[in-house]
Amino acid sequence: MGKLKTYGLAILTLGAIMIGNARAEIFPYTYQTHTLDNGLKYIMIPMETPDLVSYFSIVRTGSRDEYEPGHSGFAHLFEHIMFRGTKNFPGDVYDEMVTRLGADGNAYTTDDYTCYHMTFTSDDLEEVAMLESDRFQNLDYDKAEFQTETGAVYGEYRKGRTNPYSVMFEEISDLAFDKHTYRHTTIGFEKDIKAMPQMYDYSKSFFRRYYRPENVVLLIVGDINTGRTSSIIQQYYGNWTPGYQSPQIQTEPPQHGARSRVVQYNGRTLPILDIAYKGPAFTADKKDFAALEVLGELAFGENSDLYKRLVIQEQKVEFVTASFQKTRDPGLLHVISMIRSEDDVDYVRQLVFDTLERYKNQPVDPEKLQELKSRETYGFLMNLDTPSNVANNLARYVALSGGVGVVDVYFQDMQRLTPEDIMQVAKKYFAEQSRNVIILEGAQE
Amino acid sequence: MRQVGRLLVIGMVLLSMNVIARGGQSVSDKQTVLVPVQNDPTISFRIWFRAGSQNDPAGKEGLAFVTASMLTEGATTSRSYEEVLAALYPLAADYRSQTHVEQTIIAGRVHKDNLDKFYPLFTDAILHPAFEREDLDRIKSQTLNYLQNSLRYSSDEELGKAALYHFLYQGTPYGHEPYGTVQSIESIALEDVRAFYQRYYTEPNVVIGVGGGYQSSLVQRLQQDLGQLPDHTVQQPGPPQPRPIHGKQVLLVEKEANATAISIGFPIDILRGSREWYALALANSWFGEHRNSSSHLYQVIREDRGLNYGDYSYIERYPNGGSRTKPPQNVSLRRQLFEIWIRPVPNDTRHFVLRATVRELQRMVEHGLSEEDFEITRQFFSKYVLHYAPTTMARLGYALDDVFYHVDGSHLENLRTITPDLTREEVNRAIRKYLQFENMKIAIVTPDAESFKEALISDEPSPIQYSTPKSEEVLDEDKLIMEYPLHIKAADVRIVPVEEMFEE
Numbered sequence: 001m002g003k004l005k006t007y008g009l010a011i012l013t014l015g016a017i018m019i020g021n022a023r024a025e026i027f028p029y030t031y032q033t034h035t036l037d038n039g040l041k042y043i044m045i046p047m048e049t050p051d052l053v054s055y056f057s058i059v060r061t062g063s064r065d066e067y068e069p070g071h072s073g074f075a076h077l078f079e080h081i082m083f084r085g086t087k088n089f090p091g092d093v094y095d096e097m098v099t100r101l102g103a104d105g106n107a108y109t110t111d112d113y114t115c116y117h118m119t120f121t122s123d124d125l126e127e128v129a130m131l132e133s134d135r136f137q138n139l140d141y142d143k144a145e146f147q148t149e150t151g152a153v154y155g156e157y158r159k160g161r162t163n164p165y166s167v168m169f170e171e172i173s174d175l176a177f178d179k180h181t182y183r184h185t186t187i188g189f190e191k192d193i194k195a196m197p198q199m200y201d202y203s204k205s206f207f208r209r210y211y212r213p214e215n216v217v218l219l220i221v222g223d224i225n226t227g228r229t230s231s232i233i234q235q236y237y238g239n240w241t242p243g244y245q246s247p248q249i250q251t252e253p254p255q256h257g258a259r260s261r262v263v264q265y266n267g268r269t270l271p272i273l274d275i276a277y278k279g280p281a282f283t284a285d286k287k288d289f290a291a292l293e294v295l296g297e298l299a300f301g302e303n304s305d306l307y308k309r310l311v312i313q314e315q316k317v318e319f320v321t322a323s324f325q326k327t328r329d330p331g332l333l334h335v336i337s338m339i340r341s342e343d344d345v346d347y348v349r350q351l352v353f354d355t356l357e358r359y360k361n362q363p364v365d366p367e368k369l370q371e372l373k374s375r376e377t378y379g380f381l382m383n384l385d386t387p388s389n390v391a392n393n394l395a396r397y398v399a400l401s402g403g404v405g406v407v408d409v410y411f412q413d414m415q416r417l418t419p420e421d422i423m424q425v426a427k428k429y430f431a432e433q434s435r436n437v438i439i440l441e442g443a444q445e
Numbered sequence: 446m447r448q449v450g451r452l453l454v455i456g457m458v459l460l461s462m463n464v465i466a467r468g469g470q471s472v473s474d475k476q477t478v479l480v481p482v483q484n485d486p487t488i489s490f491r492i493w494f495r496a497g498s499q500n501d502p503a504g505k506e507g508l509a510f511v512t513a514s515m516l517t518e519g520a521t522t523s524r525s526y527e528e529v530l531a532a533l534y535p536l537a538a539d540y541r542s543q544t545h546v547e548q549t550i551i552a553g554r555v556h557k558d559n560l561d562k563f564y565p566l567f568t569d570a571i572l573h574p575a576f577e578r579e580d581l582d583r584i585k586s587q588t589l590n591y592l593q594n595s596l597r598y599s600s601d602e603e604l605g606k607a608a609l610y611h612f613l614y615q616g617t618p619y620g621h622e623p624y625g626t627v628q629s630i631e632s633i634a635l636e637d638v639r640a641f642y643q644r645y646y647t648e649p650n651v652v653i654g655v656g657g658g659y660q661s662s663l664v665q666r667l668q669q670d671l672g673q674l675p676d677h678t679v680q681q682p683g684p685p686q687p688r689p690i691h692g693k694q695v696l697l698v699e700k701e702a703n704a705t706a707i708s709i710g711f712p713i714d715i716l717r718g719s720r721e722w723y724a725l726a727l728a729n730s731w732f733g734e735h736r737n738s739s740s741h742l743y744q745v746i747r748e749d750r751g752l753n754y755g756d757y758s759y760i761e762r763y764p765n766g767g768s769r770t771k772p773p774q775n776v777s778l779r780r781q782l783f784e785i786w787i788r789p790v791p792n793d794t795r796h797f798v799l800r801a802t803v804r805e806l807q808r809m810v811e812h813g814l815s816e817e818d819f820e821i822t823r824q825f826f827s828k829y830v831l832h833y834a835p836t837t838m839a840r841l842g843y844a845l846d847d848v849f850y851h852v853d854g855s856h857l858e859n860l861r862t863i864t865p866d867l868t869r870e871e872v873n874r875a876i877r878k879y880l881q882f883e884n885m886k887i888a889i890v891t892p893d894a895e896s897f898k899e900a901l902i903s904d905e906p907s908p909i910q911y912s913t914p915k916s917e918e919v920l921d922e923d924k925l926i927m928e929y930p931l932h933i934k935a936a937d938v939r940i941v942p943v944e945e946m947f948e949e
Contacts, residue, residue, distance in 0.1 A: 048484075052835070083738065099739040099821055102828020106736070106770070119832060147913030151751025158704040159754050159789050163599045197913050266701065267598030270590055303534040308527050315583050318590055340586065371535035378537030378556055382487055386835040442594065 026411035031404055032226055038242045039214030042233050045221040047387055053222035054387035055128055057116040058399050061210040063186040064111050065247040073188020074206045076109040080149045084141040086134050109186050112328040113399035119388045122223040126232050133236035143200045150196040157193050164269045168440045171263045172274050176436040180252035212244035217398050222387035260437040269442035271339045275352055278434040279333040282326035284406040287413035291425040296322030297372055298364055299355050306355050316344045328400050359426040363419035373414055480656030480841045489838040491654035492551040493845050496645035499546050499618035499682055507625020511633055512641045513542035513549045519580030522573040538563050544623045545776040557658055568670050576635055588630050592947050601890040602788055605706035609888035612696045613710050617685030628949040648674040656841035684779035687712050690884040693933050697894035700943040704789030705891040710782045713879050718852040723863040724875035725760055731814055731822040733758025736770045749919050752790045759784045771833050774842025777849040796900050796907035800929040807882040813873030830860040894940045901933045
């Protein structure tokens with residue numbers, strides 16, 4: 001391959017994007033979406049990145065789908081088990097083949113989906129499709145391999161447990177949810193992880209129910225020929241048998257009162273305050289989430305009045321931030337702050353409450369709103385510069401909605417937001433009765 | 446905090462278009478590194494000052510870090526920090542600092558549409574910092590919180606690695622981490638920051654890096670503007686000469702924890718650029734490629750035995766390994782180390798895992814890579830390096846490091862062209878020349894350190910119990926591992942309570 005070809009960049013089309021213009025589409029690349037007869041959807045996004053392809057297999061199953069008591073953590077466990085190979089390509093053979101490809105591959109698990117990703121040279125597309133389709137259809141692992149992998153998962157839990165934020169998210173999830181599976185974090189309850197080695201048979205059933213073509217979306221981005229790619233996908237995935245079984249997830253009943261909990265963390269930390277409200281599910285047909293994202297930035301971002309007051313002027317907190325994750329079912333809208341002194345926890349908490357009240361009752365400055373729309377859109381586009389960055393930025397949208405089209409809807413919604421819209425979502429979602437508060441305190445000297 | 450580990454750095458491809466421009470006019474006689482990518486709608490800046498923690502005055506460790514933070518997280522003479530944030534906000538752009546041992550980088554990225562508004566903010570931060578007391582108070586508080594809480598208590602593996610670096614380089618300018626110590630940070634005053642800035646933020650001490658879809662006039666303007674910096678030269682300390690290590694010296698950081706983090710290292714006398722370095726890099730890729738299941742150590746400790754989350758090795762410093770998958774840029778050193786990172790293992794397996802790790806190192810040193818391992822790794826590594834720098838910002842970082850290491854051509858290009866050309870003999874020769882298994886420093890974060898010390902000194906067998914079945918092959922090898930002699934002397938084991946780490 002020639003050097004110049006190799007060094008080309010993928011972002012030519014980005015230069016043509018004008019923020020706030022009349023174009024309907026924000027997403028700068030053309031793409032094709034196809035569905036095989038067995039229900040497998042695949043999305044192809046050609047980019048001018050000679051030689052590089054990112055291949056994301058998005059399983060629309062995450063810890064949300066672990067609805068059976070005592071079985072939390074299995075979606076994440078499969079992120080590990082999936083590397084154990086098949087009869088066609090046993091684990092060591094699979095490892096060697098992937099190693100020879102020099103692919104940049106890994107996997108991660110979230111509340112709503114599990115993502116297996118590889119970036120590799122375009123010549124290797126067919127081999128990757130063959131390997132990936134094989135393990136998704138024919139995963140094979142024995143009990144000893146399964147049990148060894150559960151040990152690695154417990155190691156991961158131990159590693160994460162030293163982090164106060166891991167403890168905080170465990171606690172806030174447990175506090176806020178009574179019925180829904182968002183009550184446990186993605187890695188699962190420790191008691192369930194400890195018990196995993198005895199759940200070999202259950203793991204097989206988990207795989208049979210969820211790893212099915214109707215529940216998987218392939219996102220293939222980069223230096224691809226769409227015709228050839230379609231042929232490859234048809235060839236290697238066409239015989240995959242459907243059979244997805246939806247999880248029986250209980251709907252979370254409405255919360256009828258504020259909840260709070262003080263949590264002791266074994267290590268040292270400054271106090272951490274997490275105020276979380278029940279939010280909406282992310283759907284393409286409502287602009288609530290676009291309004292919430294804007295609200296979060298306006299109220300708690302680096303340019304907000306509260307940030308300037310608490311972080312820069314009074315210096316009472318290390319940081320304050322909003323974290324409004326898009327989720328498949330109604331999730332949590334977090335406002336998180338690390339506070340320098342325990343004496344100021346109540347003060348900061350009240351300021352967060354007051355801030356939200358203000359946004360319920362006062363329209364935001366239209367100029368600030370316009371600046372933020374510009375920032376959000378530029379920020380999104382600037383991150384679409386490589387195949388893996390494009391795929392990474394799309395993965396959650398694809399997992400939640402099943403496609404890429406929702407991206408344009410989302411950013412179009414954002415462009416249309418008015419100060420009144422921001423007030424409406426503030427009133428709708430930041431009610432005292434759906435509020436959950438965790439105060440995490442470190443060990444004393 | 447905005448500084449450590451938050452630069453816009455991800456992955457990679459190869460680089461051909463970097464031009465090291467040394468102009469002859471009055472404003473262009475400083476070094477400028479360019480990575481033009483005309484179809485890139487963004488522009489990346491990396492402004493490199495040859496100043497890092499090695500330049501911290503005694504008792505003021507962390508000063509380089511704090512000074513850089515004051516530039517990027519503080520007021521300028523024309524704008525308060527709040528006004529800076531407000532001006533940057535709609536641009537979807539910002540600038541950040543990264544301070545390591547030998548380098549400080551002020552980096553920023555902006556869409557071309559917003560360049561005219563971004564540029565004066567960016568250069569103002571570098572040229573006209575106000576050094577306000579309230580900004581210093583905030584930055585010091587954040588740094589102290591990191592040292593006293595985050596580093597000591599929230600990530601044992603980062604703590605273990607920081608402890609190793611401190612242990613390895615003590616008594617040299619590399620002997621403290623960029624963020625200093627609790628006492629040194631507390632002692633830093635505005636006059637210290639001003640003095641450091643005046644001494645090191647000079648025109649001869651800067652290398653300008655620009656990448657992306659910029660126009661040449663931008664480079665000239667930047668050269669001209671940074672030409673306003675003082676023109677005195679800076680005397681740099683020589684590369685550190687750590688004291689020779691005799692035997693296995695162990696630092697046990699006593700801390701209540703449900704798992705034990707292990708870091709091992711020793712200095713190596715080789716830097717990127719030479720063919721031998723690429724041979725050693727290939728060997729290291731086989732032994733412990735970062736965050737990759739192809740790593741041999743990963744296979745032995747995690748895959749076969751399920752004892753932890755991962756096990757890796759390095760021939761260059763690799764800060765914030767827990768939060769990145771590809772090598773960082775602009776953390777260059779004139780004296781590198783070989784390092785092994787064992788992610789936390791159950792406490793009752795700590796002795797066994799330490800033995801297994803050193804034993805595998807010995808096996809590699811004595812036997813080298815087999816023909817099969819060499820061939821697979823060569824194939825893997827030749828392609829894997831293509832992922833190191835897919836973005837302009839990352840390629841710009843590599844191009845600056847080429848200047849640091851005086852690389853003939855481009856390191857990224859070398860990785861791509863030399864690696865496939867290496868022979869097994871070259872690789873195994875590099876292993877024998879640069880690696881060894883007898884003299885090393887070991888930092889371990891663990892509870893009940895006294896009993897571990899006794900076990901290490903006695904070299905008593907460390908049998909392992911698994912909660913899950915293991916193959917006969919693994920169990921047979923375990924019998925060898927559990928009795929593998931480490932030969933650690935009592936005088937070479939030191940215990941430090943975690944509360945004392947990074948205190949002074």
